[in-house]
Amino acid sequence: MSLNLANIFSQIVDRQSLAEAGATSVFIIKKRTQEGKFLPGSSAGSGSYSTKPFALPAGAVSSQAFNQLQNTDEGDAFFTKAGKLWFVMKNGYKRLRELEGLQSSRVDLKRRPGPGMLAALNVVKIDPNEQAVEVGFTDSESEQIAIWHQIMGAGKNKVKRIFVGHTDKEEKQIADATAKKIFANITRYNSAE
Numbered sequence: 001m002s003l004n005l006a007n008i009f010s011q012i013v014d015r016q017s018l019a020e021a022g023a024t025s026v027f028i029i030k031k032r033t034q035e036g037k038f039l040p041g042s043s044a045g046s047g048s049y050s051t052k053p054f055a056l057p058a059g060a061v062s063s064q065a066f067n068q069l070q071n072t073d074e075g076d077a078f079f080t081k082a083g084k085l086w087f088v089m090k091n092g093y094k095r096l097r098e099l100e101g102l103q104s105s106r107v108d109l110k111r112r113p114g115p116g117m118l119a120a121l122n123v124v125k126i127d128p129n130e131q132a133v134e135v136g137f138t139d140s141e142s143e144q145i146a147i148w149h150q151i152m153g154a155g156k157n158k159v160k161r162i163f164v165g166h167t168d169k170e171e172k173q174i175a176d177a178t179a180k181k182i183f184a185n186i187t188r189y190n191s192a193e
Helices: 005-012 015-034 063-069 092-099 140-152 168-192
Strands: 054-057 075-079 085-089 121-127 132-137
Touching: 015 121, 015 132, 015 168, 063 092, 085 092, 132 140
Parallel strands: none
Antiparallel strands: 054 085, 075 085, 121 132
C-alpha cells in the first residue's frame, strides 16, 4: 500500500488555511499601524507627526484646511518660479492634519478621510501547491506610498515607518490562528477515513 502524502498534505493545509493565515497577517498589520505602532528599524519619532514648517503644493491642502488658514499666521502662500502655487505650513504636518479634521496624536498612515493606503493591503495571492500566501497592495499608488514609508523614508527627513512585517509575538498569533484551521482539517480528514 502506498500513501500519497502530497494529497494528504494538500487536504490538511488547504487554500482556506492559507487564506486564514493571510487574513490574520493583514488584520495584525492594519490594527498595529492604526494604533501608531511601528516595527523595529523605524526612525526615532516615527510615531509622531512633525511640527516643523514644510511646503506643499496648494492643491494638496484641503479646502477645509485652506479656509481655516485664511487670515491666520499659520501658513503662507507663494508662487514657485514655474508659476505653481505652493503653501508653507508654519506649524508642520501635525497642524495640517488637525485643520483637516484628522487625528494627530499618533501616526496612522491615513492622509485623507476614507479608506486610504491601508485599505489596499490585502491577500494578493494564495498558492496551495507551494503552501504560500502573499500579502501586498492591490493598487500601485498605495504600494508606492508604502515604499516611501517602509523603505525610502517619507518627507524631507526621510522618516522610516516600518509597518509591513511581524514581530515574533505576531507571527505566533498568525500560526495559532492557522493551526486551528489545520487541526479542523486533520479532524475532518481522519473522520473521512
